[in-house]
Amino acid sequence: MATKSTTATKANSEALFPSSKVAHFGEDKPLQLDAGVSLSPFQIAYETHGELNVDKSNAILICHALTGDQYCASEQPVTKKPGWWETLIGPGKPIDTERYFVICSNVLGGCLGTTGPASIDEKTGLPYGLNFPVLTIADMVRAQAMLIDYLGIDTLFSAIGGSMGGMQVLQWASSYPSRLFSAIPMATGAKHTSQNIAFHEVGRQAIMADPNWHGGNYAATNDIPSKGLAVARMTAHITYLSEPTLQRKFGRQLQNRDNVSFGFGADFQIESYLRHQGSSFVDRFDANSYLYMTRAMDYFDLAADNDGKLANAFSGTSTRFCLMSFTSDWLFPTSESRDVVHALNATGASVSFVEIESDKGHDAFLLNEPVMISTVTGFLNSAAEARGI
């Protein structure tokens, strides 16, 4: 059974030959990883928008979420869809590309051009597969810092991201406080909870249960673990939406029929929607990357990395923080943001926090949420004034 679609091949080709800009780091610049090994050579695929000013003080790093990519404000080459954060980023928008120099890189371990499990291991001439080292959020951020160096930037004006992107923002603030003027972590937390890990583990088991996964070596075959990856995506997708959103959008409405079929087809609209989410994801994402990204999120625990005290992660910071959570987000509930706010308050940091009323669930940070947009605008304007931009 052929399960490798043309688009999936295109996704794989973007992993190896990205459409975006690429920064190469040779054997003289190995990336030290938390797993105790180093990665070398490696590359980072990234996009930029706007111009770096003479002071090099106007750079904003956009950190993408689990299944996001560097195409935050330009067309995604595989799906041909607009950038995933065009509500926020562009000329005249809250993250104004006529004012700021916006950088967005595919994370380490990703599948859109930055080195990851689909990349070729120069030592073997074959794709890494599961020989790729298991990563942490701190590793991703370490790679981003090397990209910032490469671009000749000392200090970021801001780092902004939601979900796994928000974890990266928090890690930036902890690892490189002097290189970060401001930070906007959204819909995130300083750790992955037990329930978060549980959902990720289900997704990984679904992928690894697919015989087309071949122990991670599917690149050597004509298969991809499309069914397992689709199930993983379907599970995760439920957690991105709130129950009220599901009820409002789909409820118990039937899909193109007047009565239930007394069968196992997609009788309900919600079933049809989830199946579509699963199958379209397979066309644009790599199964091994999904394993690595979810694992990095599971491992994230800023308090544990700092002697069990979250405040230690930010001690003495002069970064200005603006956190946002969404009332109906049950994956990263407000309590997780509040823990970060308390830790920042304990260190005397400059922090503002907004819990946004929304019934759109975790994915609200990707949507047109007026309060989120006005909060980003206001916070960045005020920070830009302080920074003299």
Place this chain on the structure above:
Amino acid sequence: MATKSTTATKANSEALFPSSKVAHFGEDKPLQLDAGVSLSPFQIAYETHGELNVDKSNAILICHALTGDQYCASEQPVTKKPGWWETLIGPGKPIDTERYFVICSNVLGGCLGTTGPASIDEKTGLPYGLNFPVLTIADMVRAQAMLIDYLGIDTLFSAIGGSMGGMQVLQWASSYPSRLFSAIPMATGAKHTSQNIAFHEVGRQAIMADPNWHGGNYAATNDIPSKGLAVARMTAHITYLSEPTLQRKFGRQLQNRDNVSFGFGADFQIESYLRHQGSSFVDRFDANSYLYMTRAMDYFDLAADNDGKLANAFSGTSTRFCLMSFTSDWLFPTSESRDVVHALNATGASVSFVEIESDKGHDAFLLNEPVMISTVTGFLNSAAEARGI
């Protein structure tokens, strides 16, 4: 790869040759199904505890949940574990088997002896597999009513159950109001929500994605879709527990190690726990039954079956109701019970309702919850007095 364990074979043997009592219904007593077909012959495997009194007025029907069985108060023959509701049922317990005659049958479509997809279709001499008709909760209840007839009982003193068991209780009250003196639906609702359907659909997709499922005909092979069924169970299991329970029981604690492994093994206790839940489930449950049970729950919508008005499902009822919900149950939140209470109030029914403070999630109804136990005791005592038992 052999995936059929000895215990799984034992489970299959219980489907065909149950250890419990069996009521046979021959071709003269076909079961009319909502799918528009009839099932004949068929059998119901059941257990009883206590004695039916001379008036035949002390019978209580226990309705089990999705993965439950007739062994509510006696050892389960496959797992050798005690009955699943021994906290409530037994001599001197709230459902006192010295006072009441307790009946618990494996639901239609189940895999512990009542006719289901693992049973032999007499027309072909082969297991039904997906040729088994898709069922509804009303079909299950219709079969139970035939069992009650078979046992010579006209009116049940009570029907009691949680989750899918609670759906059956509500269906009993709607289908056979004159045959039901009292009803205790717990942790349930009058419909499956969009999010409920979504989680079930993920489970079904996981099973059907497993190549060992063989389109439902795995009985003809040496395989069982163990990996797919395990993933389905893992997903569902997360929804049975609350986030606080997961955090308290497992948090981010590691499994038999001091540090993360930088691999994809079960580093975290929650991963190990879920994997165990998945693999032990495969040993005791049939994958096709799982498809049929989840589908029946998805189809359940008592309001839709009654011209869109839930109150119509209970009009003129003289059954006494006692509903219970649990504060941390996010699968069947209190709002779902409240909808039923409002509908019952609108028909002038006798109804009491308790929302029980618990952080144990949906599975609370299976656990030692003092308020639940005292509520069942009090309600049954009062109903028994009214019934003259």
